[in-house]
Amino acid sequence: MNSTVALLAAIVVLAIIAVLFLRKKNASESDADKPEGGKVQGDQALYALGMNPVSEKPIMYALTTCQHCKNTRKFLDANNVDYIVIYLDEYSGSQRSDLMEKVRTYNPRGTFPTILVPGGKVIVGFRKQLMQEALLHDAGTTA
Amino acid sequence: MTPEQLLEHLAKCAESKGYYLHADHEHCLGTAESLLANKERYGYMCCPCRLACADKQQDSDIICPCVYRDADIAEYGACFCSFYVSKEHKDDPDFFPDVEERRDPSRGL
Numbered sequence: 001m002n003s004t005v006a007l008l009a010a011i012v013v014l015a016i017i018a019v020l021f022l023r024k025k026n027a028s029e030s031d032a033d034k035p036e037g038g039k040v041q042g043d044q045a046l047y048a049l050g051m052n053p054v055s056e057k058p059i060m061y062a063l064t065t066c067q068h069c070k071n072t073r074k075f076l077d078a079n080n081v082d083y084i085v086i087y088l089d090e091y092s093g094s095q096r097s098d099l100m101e102k103v104r105t106y107n108p109r110g111t112f113p114t115i116l117v118p119g120g121k122v123i124v125g126f127r128k129q130l131m132q133e134a135l136l137h138d139a140g141t142t143a
Numbered sequence: 144m145t146p147e148q149l150l151e152h153l154a155k156c157a158e159s160k161g162y163y164l165h166a167d168h169e170h171c172l173g174t175a176e177s178l179l180a181n182k183e184r185y186g187y188m189c190c191p192c193r194l195a196c197a198d199k200q201q202d203s204d205i206i207c208p209c210v211y212r213d214a215d216i217a218e219y220g221a222c223f224c225s226f227y228v229s230k231e232h233k234d235d236p237d238f239f240p241d242v243e244e245r246r247d248p249s250r251g252l
Contacts, residue, residue, distance in 0.1 A: 020220065065177035065191035067170055067224060088194050089184075100194055100252040109244040110251065125241055 010012030050086040050099050054107045058083040058135060061114045065089065068126040069081050069113045081135050083115075099107060146175035157208075162216060163233035165225055174226045178207055192224040196252045204250060211245050 041047070053059045060076075064068035064087045076083055088099045102111060106122045107114040115123040117134045144152075147165040150171055154164045164171050177191030190205040204210045212222045219240045221228045232238045 063194060065180055067173050068192060070173060090198070096194070097196075097252045103230065104248065108248065110194070110248055111244045112194070114150070126239070127241075 040102045041092060041095055042087060046084070046086045047091060047095055047099065049084065050088075051102055053102070055084060056118055059116065060085045061099070061112060061116075062087055063089045063112050066112050069096060071114045071126045072131070075126070076135070079131075079136055081131075088112075130134070144179065146172055148177060149175045149179060157227055161230065162212075162227045163230060165221070165228050166232075166234050166236040166238070171226065174224060190224065193246070194252060201250070204246065209246075214245060215242050 008017055038055065049055065049059065050061065058076075058081065060069070060072065062072070062085050069085075086095060086099070088103070091099060103112075103114050104110045106116060107124045109124070111124060113123075113125065115131070117123060121134045123130045123134060150164065153175070157163060174191060178188040181187070181189040181191060181195065185195055185197050185202070187198070187199055187202070188207045189202050190209050192209050193205050193209075195202045195205070200217060201207075208227060209223065212227055215222045216229050219242045220232045221240050221242060222240065223242045223244065225239050225242070228238060229233075
């Protein structure tokens, strides 16, 4: 009888140890998936596109807080231009600096918005006339 | 603090220096909301038109009002965000000059 109780107790103890071990393992794997500093990162597909900006649609690098970016979006939306927006301030750590470095390859001042137009044109800032010329007059560049 | 309260406070501070907030109230309100969002995000009211690196020391030149405001207003009549304007343009809601970034790119990210 005593040996049965001891066996059951040993099984329970081993089960508890196994559960604790697995929980710790899962927690460390989950930490490894987190970006630097544990901060939330933006959409990873958009990050990949931002780093390799090849698209039939215009790609706009922007900030969520930037009024010039908001005005640009309003203008593009009002003119039914289909575009992709990548908000750099939604990323942190190396992803944020990687994207900024990429923006500087098209716009050395690193200002926002920076819009890559299919065909190679780059529009910097809220520039209605340039957007009209590049995105509205050229039928081949709007989606 | 609400965006409206922030605007009221910043307008008073600006006027004491001879500057004014932009005449487009919607633009100013959006900027004030963004300043408060940055305060929440970084702990300080970083310029909403520039990408912060989230280090206060490194971002110190772009905490609003940024150190470039005076030179920008002197040259263009408005700051980089067109948030602060000179007396000459204080009543023009359509005044949005293209203000060239004068911050050294090596300072930011």
